[in-house]
Amino acid sequence: MADISAKDVMALRNKTGLSMMECKKALVETGGDQEAAEDFLRKKMKGKMETRSDRVAGEGRVAVSVNDAGATIVEIRAETDFTAKNDQFIAATDKVAQAALAAGEGPVEPTDDMKATIDEIRISTGENASIARIRKVAKADGDVFGAYVHHDGKTGVLLHANGDVGDDVLKQVCMHVTAAVPRPLGVTPDEIPADLVEKERKFRVEQAVESGKPQEIAEKMVEGGMRKFYSEIALLEQDFVMDPSKKIKDLIGDASIKAFYRWQVGEEA
Numbered sequence: 001m002a003d004i005s006a007k008d009v010m011a012l013r014n015k016t017g018l019s020m021m022e023c024k025k026a027l028v029e030t031g032g033d034q035e036a037a038e039d040f041l042r043k044k045m046k047g048k049m050e051t052r053s054d055r056v057a058g059e060g061r062v063a064v065s066v067n068d069a070g071a072t073i074v075e076i077r078a079e080t081d082f083t084a085k086n087d088q089f090i091a092a093t094d095k096v097a098q099a100a101l102a103a104g105e106g107p108v109e110p111t112d113d114m115k116a117t118i119d120e121i122r123i124s125t126g127e128n129a130s131i132a133r134i135r136k137v138a139k140a141d142g143d144v145f146g147a148y149v150h151h152d153g154k155t156g157v158l159l160h161a162n163g164d165v166g167d168d169v170l171k172q173v174c175m176h177v178t179a180a181v182p183r184p185l186g187v188t189p190d191e192i193p194a195d196l197v198e199k200e201r202k203f204r205v206e207q208a209v210e211s212g213k214p215q216e217i218a219e220k221m222v223e224g225g226m227r228k229f230y231s232e233i234a235l236l237e238q239d240f241v242m243d244p245s246k247k248i249k250d251l252i253g254d255a256s257i258k259a260f261y262r263w264q265v266g267e268e269a
Helices: 006-016 020-029 034-044 046-052 087-102 112-125 167-179 194-211 215-233 248-252
Strands: 059-067 070-078 129-138 143-149 155-162 243-247 256-264
Touching (some): 006 020, 006 034, 020 034, 059 087, 059 143, 059 155, 070 087, 070 112, 070 143, 070 155, 070 256, 087 112, 087 129, 112 129, 129 155, 129 256, 143 167, 155 167, 167 248, 167 256, 194 215, 243 248
Antiparallel strands (some): 059 070, 070 129, 143 155, 155 256
């Protein structure tokens, strides 16, 4: 039998977060091999981890990663805010975001390596942790990306733009998307969901009719109201939260915004 020292046991415990007894048993079983012992524990804990996956994971973190080929945004969930804020969880979220850069464009299915990264969180914390969603955005000629994750890690924004626009401006727009109220629902008025537009127009028409104004005036009232509606929820038309004298379209100049993704922990995907 291999000579298992307390130092060896403690090293495995620090990696896995499991009890000293569990770690010693694993090292004995694997002849003192740290990597093999860690793998042994992951397999042994698999059944317990599956039962944890039934528990609600209402906390978590968003991460954004960018490289020369594109960008990713991910949401990883945990059961408690305590776990979501620990260094291991933060590192795991970043690791999944970076790994997803190798994926194809669009929603990304977690790979075995990504799942193993989250399994390590489950083992070490005793909590359910899960990959809620991942998206990869591919980079075309002239494309640039902005990224911002709020200080609490619960909200992140990935901005996909094209043209000559600085990193500082891209980050400012991302921060705006995070903080803006109402929340932007599209880049331009044309991207606002049709059902919302129809609902708002119907409301404005009813208001105009009730006012008793002549048809021509009523129509102008409706169009004026719709312009205000678009300025409130179309990103390019919104007043910049850090300087309301400017609109977002003023900030980006001749560049264009192709898309943005604002993800918040726990929201419906």
